[in-house]
Amino acid sequence: MGSHMSKKIPESSSSAVNLPTTTELHYKTELSSYEAACKQDTDLQTFDSTLQARTNQVINTLVEGVEVRALSFDSLKQVTGCLLEMNQEVVRVILECKKDIWKSQELFELVEEYFENSLKTLDFCTALEKCLKRARDTQLLILVAIQQFEEESESGDNRYSKTLQELKNFKEAGDPFTEEFFQIFQSVYKQQILMLEKLQVRKNKLDKKLKYIKSWRKVSSMIFVATFAAVLICSVVAAAIAAPPVAAAIAAATSIPIGSMGKWIDSLWKNYEIALKGQKEVIASMQAGTYVAIKDLDNIRVLVDRLQIEIESLFHTVDFAIEEDQAVKIAIEEIKKKLEVFMKNVEDLGVQADVCSRDIRRARTVVLQRIIKHPNF
Numbered sequence: 004m005g006s007h008m009s010k011k012i013p014e015s016s017s018s019a020v021n022l023p024t025t026t027e028l029h030y031k032t033e034l035s036s037y038e039a040a041c042k043q044d045t046d047l048q049t050f051d052s053t054l055q056a057r058t059n060q061v062i063n064t065l066v067e068g069v070e071v072r073a074l075s076f077d078s079l080k081q082v083t084g085c086l087l088e089m090n091q092e093v094v095r096v097i098l099e100c101k102k103d104i105w106k107s108q109e110l111f112e113l114v115e116e117y118f119e120n121s122l123k124t125l126d127f128c129t130a131l132e133k134c135l136k137r138a139r140d141t142q143l144l145i146l147v148a149i150q151q152f153e154e155e156s157e158s159g160d161n162r163y164s165k166t167l168q169e170l171k172n173f174k175e176a177g178d179p180f181t182e183e184f185f186q187i188f189q190s191v192y193k194q195q196i197l198m199l200e201k202l203q204v205r206k207n208k209l210d211k212k213l214k215y216i217k218s219w220r221k222v223s224s225m226i227f228v229a230t231f232a233a234v235l236i237c238s239v240v241a242a243a244i245a246a247p248p249v250a251a252a253i254a255a256a257t258s259i260p261i262g263s264m265g266k267w268i269d270s271l272w273k274n275y276e277i278a279l280k281g282q283k284e285v286i287a288s289m290q291a292g293t294y295v296a297i298k299d300l301d302n303i304r305v306l307v308d309r310l311q312i313e314i315e316s317l318f319h320t321v322d323f324a325i326e327e328d329q330a331v332k333i334a335i336e337e338i339k340k341k342l343e344v345f346m347k348n349v350e351d352l353g354v355q356a357d358v359c360s361r362d363i364r365r366a367r368t369v370v371l372q373r374i375i376k377h378p379n380f
Contacts, residue, residue: 109205110282110285113201113202113205113289114285114289114370114374116198116201117202117289117292117293117370118370120191120195120198120293121296121366121367123190123194124191124296124300124359124363125360125364126191127187127188127191127300128356128360128363130183130184130187131303131352131356132353132356134179134180134184135179135349135352135353135356137176137179138310138314138349138352139349141173141176141179142342142345142346142349144172144173145169145173145317145338145342145345146342147169148166148169148172148173149335149339149342151163151165151169152332152335156332166335167324167325167331170321170324170325170334171321171325173317173321174318174321174322178311178314179314180307180310180311188300188303191300192297192300195293195296195297195300196297198293199290199297202289202290202293205286206283206286206287206290209282209283209286210283212279213276213279213280216276216279281373281376284373284376285370285373285374288366288369288370289370291366291369292363292365292366292369292370293366295362295366296359296362296363296366299355299358299359299362299363300359302355302358302359303352303355303356303359306348306352309348310345310348310349310352313344313345313348314345316341317341317342317345320337320338320341321334321338
């Protein structure tokens with residue numbers, strides 16, 4: 004209707020009407036935007052055709068009334084009926100485009116949960132450091148046992164009593180990774196997986212809402228052009244009732260800044276789109292942080308499993324040395340070979356624990372920066 008409303012004023016009045024240049028410029032942008040939207044949207048095309056037919060019908064009826072210097076009750080009824088129908092059409096579209104709240108409680112709760120999970124993961128990293136400290140302590144016990152073995156070998160003490168005692172101390176120290184540690188790991192890992200799922204669900208919702216922005220653009224166009232048509236009709240009614248020249252009445256009516264309403268509505272959906280994109284940035288940041296945390300936890304679990312295998316193997320070797328006579332020398336040589344792998348695994352796990360902790364802190368910082376950038380959603 005942008006082209007129709009701007010070009011097809013009824014012939015009986017078009018010859019007498021020359022809208023001011025400022026008014027034409029005032030509506031040019033809005034009507035051009037609406038016309039372009041009509042070409043791309045079948046719903047708008049239907050709306051425009053209906054609106055054009057109703058507007059022309061009413062104006063033609065009113066023009067006929069002006070020519071005979073009279074307005075019938077049926078003519079006025081037709082005017083009010085047309086306005087009500089146009090408004091109802093706009094209301095219908097608005098209702099179909101579900102109204103949303105920009106202040107998102109759901110996002111706020113997700114952000115809170117994200118930061119809570121990240122803190123729990125940092126607590127897990129602390130628990131891991133404690134386990135690594137115990138692992139390093141057991142490593143020292145093995146080194147002491149090897150040193151005792153070398154001293155007893157040099158002294159000719161084939162009983163290796165001190166060596167066996169240190170090996171027993173190592174065995175009694177047990178697995179540095181306690182049951183509590185694995186419970187914390189499982190809890191944190193499960194929370195991170197659930198967090199990632201919740202974030203994906205929220206992202207999907209935001210993607211759907213962003214698709215509805217096109218509908219909001221349509222609503223904006225409908226409201227603007229319906230109001231434009233309503234004012235045009237009302238101007239003819241006023242002209243017919245007051246009986247001054249129709250041109251003056253229309254020029255006065257169309258000088259009302261209707262375009263500002265179109266811009267205001269346009270700004271609403273633009274602000275809404277900005278808010279949704281801001282939410283998506285925060286969601287994306289939390290998704291990235293959660294995904295990295297899960298990967299770090301996976302790597303930690305692999306390294307813990309590997310280290311536990313080495314510890315179990317050392318325990319078997321120690322048992323062999325303790326239980327079998329004359330087996331200490333063989334056992335120590337085997338322990339020396341395994342100790343290097345054990346020490347490397349401890350080191351690798353320590354590095355991974357630092358990486359995990361650093362990644363979590365960095366991700367928390369990024370999310371906070373996104374929130375600061377978009378304080379209102």
